[in-house]
Amino acid sequence: MLTVLMECHDQEAELAQTLSVLVSAAVEGLVSDVIVLDHGSQDGSSRVADAAGCRFHQNWSIKDVLLSARGDWLLLIEPGARLQAGWVDEVMEFIALNRQAGRFAPARNYRRPLLRRLTRPVPPLEHGLLLPKLQAVTLAGPGTDLEALARGQKPLRLSSEIIPAWVASSVR
Numbered sequence: 001m002l003t004v005l006m007e008c009h010d011q012e013a014e015l016a017q018t019l020s021v022l023v024s025a026a027v028e029g030l031v032s033d034v035i036v037l038d039h040g041s042q043d044g045s046s047r048v049a050d051a052a053g054c055r056f057h058q059n060w061s062i063k064d065v066l067l068s069a070r071g072d073w074l075l076l077i078e079p080g081a082r083l084q085a086g087w088v089d090e091v092m093e094f095i096a097l098n099r100q101a102g103r104f105a106p107a108r109n110y111r112r113p114l115l116r117r118l119t120r121p122v123p124p125l126e127h128g129l130l131l132p133k134l135q136a137v138t139l140a141g142p143g144t145d146l147e148a149l150a151r152g153q154k155p156l157r158l159s160s161e162i163i164p165a166w167v168a169s170s171v172r
Contacts, residue, residue, distance in 0.1 A: 001095065002031050003071035003133070006079050007146050009039040012048055014080030014165060019052045025088045032070040037062075037146070062149075063140045066133065074136055076129040076146045080165030083128070087160035094130065094158060101155035102130040104162035112166070124150035126164045 004022060008015055015036065025031040034054040038045060049056040057065060066074070073095050077083075084107060094102050104127045112122075129150045136149055 001029065001071050002073045002075055002091065002130075003069035004031055004034040004075045004077060005037065005065070005069070005146055006034075006077055007037045007039060008041060008045050008079045010041045010043045010045065011079040012041075012043040012045045014078075015045055015048050016052075018077060018079050018081055018165075019048065019054070021082050025091075028088055028092075030088055030092055031075075035065060035069065037065065062144045062146075063137065066137045066140055069133055072133050074129075074131045074133055076125055076131065076150055077162075078123075078125050078128075078165035080167070081126075081128060082163040084161040084163065087158075087162075090158055090160045091130065094156075098156065099132060101132075101135070101153045102158050103127045103153075103155040104158050104160055107161040107163045110163050110167050112164075123147070124153075126166070128162050129153060129155060130158075 006015070006018065019034065022031055022034060034052065036049040036054050036056045037060050038056060038058045046056050083104065087104070106127055124147045131149065139149055
């Protein structure tokens with residue numbers, strides 16, 4: 001049903017946080033596979049991905065990765081982001097009823113600092129992105145990454161919340 005895609009670079013701890021949230025979705029049959037696209041990590045990211053049963057790619061072409069995805073829908077998410085309670089049921093319903101992209105609501109307790117909100121645009125994957133696989137394959141070209149796939153989308157907003165990845169990295 002759903003393939004989860006993440007890009008990482010030396011984000012072992014963040015990757016583990018996000019993968020732990022996906023376990024319940026895999027048990028319920030929503031997540032069929034998780035693909036981690038690496039950008040030359042020197043930490044234990046590959047071991048974390050392997051232990052969680054993910055496919056870990058160090059040299060990859062986005063088009064090939066998308067074509068190999070088992071799910072008909074993709075969830076693009078940043079390592080360190082954590083989906084909050086209730087997301088599995090909402091995503092199942094969303095996938096059944098929609099054909100366009102969707103994005104999670106930002107967690108109310110984790111708003112970006114005011115200065116960051118005023119000076120920097122929201123990164124394309126800060127709130128995750130649900131995207132039909134066929135649409136992603138159509139958009140993918142040479143040099144495309146997950147952020148490029150997310151840019152320019154006009155997704156519907158889900159009510160389920162996501163704690164963004166920057167929260168995990170700011171705690172360190």
